[in-house]
Amino acid sequence: MQKKLLTLLLICSSCAAPIEPVAQSQSLTTPLPMPPLMQTATVEIRNDWNGYSDITPVLRHYKLRIEHQKLVGKAHIAVGGYGAAGIHQQQTKRLTIPAAVTTKFLATLAKTPLQVGSYKPLIDRTDDYPSIAIDLKIDRQQVIFSSQSQGNNYVPWKVTVTQANKTTSYISNSAIPAQALQILAPYLDRQGIDRIIQQRRQKINRNFKSKIPSNKYSVPNRA
Secondary structure: OHHHHHHHHHHHHHHOOOOOHHHHHHOOOOOOOOOOHHHOOEEEEEEEEEEOOOOOOEEEEEEEEEEOOEEEEEEEEEEEEOOEEEEEEEEEEEEEEOHHHHHHHHHHHOOOOOEOOOOOOOOOOOOEEEEEEEEEEEOOEEEEEEEOOOOHHHOOEEEEEEEOOEEEEEEEOOOHHHHHHHHHHHHOOHHHHHHHHHHHHHHHHHHHHHOOOOOOOOOOOOO
């Protein structure tokens, strides 16, 4: 009887499900569920840059809302001047982004894989400081994708999800947020940015030339 019982215990122990450390480690890299971004009501984008330049800082701020499945709102673009504090050239313009583009932007952003971890931006050089944020309001939730990384596509990204006054932070080593921004890029008044940059540089050049003392004496013609 004891021999049969021992045999039965051995068989049962070999059939029991083992502890799975592999599954536990996989849970740390498995993408976490994303809030329902397709229900977004407003989108604010801040795409800023600071560094060594004659037009620093460069500020590109967009305040948009969903209307009839389109993103509509305003773009505020401003540039400064190296060595002169403050903003020296700026403009505000109304924007309308088509429904199909808006849907593609949100659907792409919703694919961003999230992981639990502490955000550390990739910074490997000086005088080049991007600062990007995509701020979405979804009913009673807020989701912010942000980055100060200098790497390709600003990877890694920090993602914060706020609900019921509780904020949870994640990281994403994916290029998807940058790819989502590229979908909107043709509609974010790139021409306006180039125009005010050109205006600022023209103003800098005029100021520089005005400070050059005029030559009192003409160069004699020795021909």
